[in-house]
Amino acid sequence: MSKYHIVIIGSGPAGLSAAARAAYHDQQAGRTEPSYVLLEGFSRISKTIDEYQKGKHVMAEPGFIDLRSDLNFEINTRERILDEWNRGVQESKVNIRYNAEVVSVEGTQGDFTINLKNGEKISAEFVVLGIGLQGNPRKLGVAGEDLPDVAYTLSDPDEFKEQTIVVIGAGDAAIENALALARNNKVYIVNRRSEFSRAKEGNLNAVLAAINNKRLDFSCIYDAGVSEVREYTQDGCKLQIDLKTPDGLKTISCHRVIGRLGAIAPRDFVEKCGITFPSDKPDAIPVLSSKYESNVPGLYIIGALAGYPLIKQAMNQGYDVIEFILGNNIRPVDHELLAARFALLPYHRDVEEVIELLQQQIPMFRQMNALLLRELLNESDLHVSFPKAEMAEAQRSLDQLVRNDTRGRLRPSIAVMEGDFLFRNEDYSNTFYTILEGEVDIRVKNKEGKYLTFTLGPGQFFGEMSLISGRPRNGDAIAKKDCILLETPRRTMLKLVNSNDEIRLGIDWVFITRALQGFFAPRGNVFDIRQIAHATKLNRYVKGDHLYKEGEKGDKLFLIRSGTVNLQKNIGGVPISLSQAKTAQVIGEMALLGSPLRHESAIAVSQVETIELSQDALNALFAQDEVGRTKVEEAAAQRLLTNTDVQTYNQRNNRVSFLMDQGLGEATNALVIDTKLCVGCDNCEVACAETHGGISRLNRKAGVGFADLQVPVACRHCEIPHCMKDCPANAIHRAPSGEVFIDDSCIGCGNCESNCVYDVIHMAYPQREKNSVWSWMFLGLGSRPGEKPVDKKKQASEAQGKKAVKCDSCKDLSGGPACVRSCPTGAAKRISPDQFIDILKVQ
Secondary structure, three states, rough: OOOEEEEEOOOOOHHHHHHHHHHHHHHHHHOOOOOEEOOOOOOOHHHHHOOHHHHHHHOOOOOOOOOOOOOOOOOEEEEHHHHHHHHHHOOOOOOOEOOOOOEEEEEEEEEEEEEEEOOEEEEEEEEEOOOOOOOOEEOOOOOOOOOOOEOOOOOOHHHOOOOOEEEEOOOOHHHHHHHHOOOOOOOOOOOOOOOOOOOOOHHHHHHHHHOOOOOOEEEOOOEEEEEEEEEOOOOOOOEEEEEEEEHHHHEEEOOOOOOEEEOOOHHHHHHHOOOOOOOOOOOOOOOOOOOOOOOOOOOOEHHHOOOOHHHHHHHHHHHHHHHHHHHOOOOOOOHHHHHHOOOOOOOOOOOOHHHHHHHOEEEEEEEEOOHHHHHHHHHHEEEEEEEEHHHHHHHHHHHHHHHHHHOOOOOHHHHEEEEOOEEEOOOOOOOEEEEOOOOEEEEEEEOOOEEEEEOOOOEEEEOOHHHHHHHOOOOEEEEEEOOOOEOOOOHHHHHHHHHHHHHHHHHHHHHHHHHHHHHHOOOOHHHHHHHHHHOOOEEEEEOOEEEEEOOEOEEEEHHHHHHEEEEEEEOOOOEEEEEEEOOOOEEEEHOOOOOEEEEOOOEEEEEEEEEEEHHHHHHHHHHHHHHHHHHHHHHHHHHHHHHHHHHHHHHOOHHHHHHHHHHHHOOOOOEEOOOOOOOOOOOHHOOOOHHOOOOOOOOEEEEEOOEEEEEEEOOOOOOOOOOOOOOOOOEEEEEOOOOEEEEEOOOOOOOOHHHOOOOEEEEEEEOOOOOOOHHHHOOOOOOOOOOOOOOOOOHHHOOOOOOOEOOOOOOOOOOOOOHHHHHOOEEEEEEEEHHHHHHHHHO
């Protein structure tokens, strides 16, 4: 039986890098016989990469860390990377055995037996598993998932031409497959989320560009899940696939379905090795030490099976694990980056000790793989609070750290002063905060104008309401003494939530608890409210779904977590819109306050999530705090009053329904014109153009009218803006006052234009600065007001490329929107849904 110091199983990026490092140490020690062997069950190296689609462009992510390996790796095609690795294996004289499939590993450190499929046994002191996951693709999980034309890999995209192909998935593999197929086929890519939150930046930019490329027959269906796949032999197609979408069931006839939903661990093999998993979930990964050692002493796991499939990370792990086994306590490659991130921490500890401490202290971090935690720390900002007297010294330390960073890679801690606001009430920011040490005060103003303050401590988090609902901040967040906070970007947090059920469920539970406390029982006992939260139900609806119907018996109320609901009543056989309810509002309360029959129907205007409360849960909350009963009764009274007003002023024609049909139900700030007053002067458009470099952001004539109202083509500043979804440059923002605007970092990809369902965004070349109106009036220079300037430098302008243009509601003008101010008759108004009744009263 052959015996080695180290046996490496699997020649993927991690295993190859480990073998190359072991070969280096053998050469340095002058060994004539290798102390290690690399076992590969395939006939060539790196089966996973070998089976990538032909011509696949492989990216070297993450970009913020360096490669540490004896093999080269940089962004290139799959073929060239494999050629480079084969050359590296030969030059390093790596001891590799092909077609050596391992069926089991037995024993422990110093006495492992590796059993091969051909019956051979190999002895080892240490074993490194780098077997990856790609042999175990995750299937669709619906009827038809195993039909002949449903596949889970793609080798050669050029094999398919002039077909309709549906790609399921939103990760890098799905995007790359879809883009390659789009060269010769009609392609749909199905994303079960509203964004490509898991994709590398390069793939994100590429798929958004394809979606917006009018020359490609390429479409994305967001927020969709597969319901069924079935055989279909009409129209030259072979399959039909049913998708559950926000607009209902969508059926696509196609030739082929390709599922790229990731892969799951080969649990049978891994568990036979003695390795345990933390749960029975298919996507669970083994718990490893910071040196990649499993619960079996001497058995290490690296690469995708360790929970991190990126090639550069896997190769770094392969290098590191050999060093660890040989007793060399090297620092991880991101050590310097995290050391800078931890620069202001009061701990006198090494980076690894700090990470271990944080994972022990923060409940959410305990659910995370160590590598994912490092990624979270690298992508987040760390804030440390100081008393005013110590701020100057803290800032000097940070400035010195930046000056010493010759490569410009480091992102140090951020010093904040004790008592500073992290955010303010109604701010439209959406980052997520985790408290590592100290305390934060969350201050909320009640109806009487008095502040209620809640103090959060270590291990708790906040900011989840804006993260989930898209609504502005609900209260002020104030840093207290010696507070240490991790501020995580929305995109990073969504990626984490979407990939980790435990964290998602934990955030959901805290969200529900805080929502119940904030609305129903601000003075209630948090522990008791947590128990009530367990008795609630989280519901999700797509556009057009009924939450309940008029005339039904009701025994539940709904607190809206996100989205907009239209409340509608049948009057004389005609459905009349009464009002709208949005995030943080309650509906259905009348049925629990003595009127058991529903007075109206509640219909989802967009995707909606609600917290459903039974009568018992509501009574338990009322017992906690009588304020809750008062708020619910006042909400019911106000809704009755509003509904009565709407019915009174809306009987002749359903203006509210018209406004809802034009998307004003999800608006926060929309332009409406009273056509009885409008004289058609177009001052609104001229003023808009004059305010925005000659490019008008509204189109009055293209607007839709009904009765005495007209809704021009102009931005609604949606509650949850469609345009902000997947902006690769992160160029679209919300001002603290709520206006949605595009900054100068726009790269002109056109994604926002495609995502806007109201056609209020267009692409335009930057305009040259105009002469003043006085120059035109007295000297005849330049163009008249509202007219595009004559640009003698057109080529220079066009060289900059088109950029996205949209209304920003003149957020920087103290007098308010120019379109409204310029209207000579007062016909133009900016309104939100809660002002609909005011519009009706004056019509």
